[in-house]
Amino acid sequence: QQQVKQSPQSLIVQKGGISIINCAYENTAFDYFPWYQQFPGKGPALLIAIRPDVSEKKEGRFTISFNKSAKQFSLHIMDSQPGDSATYFCAAGARGYNSGGSNYKLTFGKGTLLTVNP
Amino acid sequence: EAGVAQSPRYKIIEKRQSVAFWCNPISGHATLYWYQQILGQGPKLLIQFQNNGVVDDSQLPKDRFSAERLKGVDSTLKIQPAKLEDSAVYLCASGGIGLEKLFFGSGTQLSVL
Numbered sequence: 001q002q003q004v005k006q007s008p009q010s011l012i013v014q015k016g017g018i019s020i021i022n023c024a025y026e027n028t029a030f031d032y033f034p035w036y037q038q039f040p041g042k043g044p045a046l047l048i049a050i051r052p053d054v055s056e057k058k059e060g061r062f063t064i065s066f067n068k069s070a071k072q073f074s075l076h077i078m079d080s081q082p083g084d085s086a087t088y089f090c091a092a093g094a095r096g097y098n099s100g101g102s103n104y105k106l107t108f109g110k111g112t113l114l115t116v117n118p
Numbered sequence: 119e120a121g122v123a124q125s126p127r128y129k130i131i132e133k134r135q136s137v138a139f140w141c142n143p144i145s146g147h148a149t150l151y152w153y154q155q156i157l158g159q160g161p162k163l164l165i166q167f168q169n170n171g172v173v174d175d176s177q178l179p180k181d182r183f184s185a186e187r188l189k190g191v192d193s194t195l196k197i198q199p200a201k202l203e204d205s206a207v208y209l210c211a212s213g214g215i216g217l218e219k220l221f222f223g224s225g226t227q228l229s230v231l
Contacts, residue, residue, distance in 0.1 A: 043122070044209075
């Protein structure tokens with residue numbers, strides 16, 4: 001069961017353009033929505049994150065738009081640069097409960113390979 | 119601040135052999151995660167520790183995978199015996215309580231032939 005659906009799988013934009021990556025989730029218990037950036041040979045690194053009490057969060061050229069009723073959120077990269085070329089993962093987090101106690105758990109999308117041409 | 123350290127960076131083994139990965143989290147981080155990232159997919163949680171106790175191992179294939187976190191610091195993940203489908207990057211991550219500021223290591227790329 002894929003709880004976080006991410007699209008597109010790959011994206012090519014020109015330098016200076018806007019990159020948009022979309023994610024949709026099913027579990028209404030999710031209350032934390034981060035985006036991670038991963039370069040080849042490296043682990044994912046947190047880029048920006050949002051909680052469902054706000055509809056938008058902006059940090060520099062990166063913006064998350066969040067639509068709680070539609071259960072969708074998206075990453076917008078303004079003025080895309082060749083250095084932004086990487087794989088981007090959306091994720092959704094929720095507190096879970098099991099025999100070990102309570103824990104926060106992240107579920108990742110399948111990723112989007114972004115290529116920004118110079 | 120030093121990052122999450124993992125070793126080895128690469129490992130090639132034959133199926134049915136055993137393999138172990140090591141992780142040293144960021145100092146002071148209570149929570150440690152092991153993720154499996156198959157090529158072309160997002161990371162999938164295998165096991166989560168809080169200090170030296172297991173909080174979630176519901177997606178760990180316990181017939182072949184095991185993990186421990188001694189003294190609430192370093193952790194090892196073992197696969198015995200390995201299967202072809204275990205070929206993946208194994209990522210270790212650490213953080214405080216909750217999900218903010220989760221830091222990943224560079225991972226161990228495992229190839230099972």
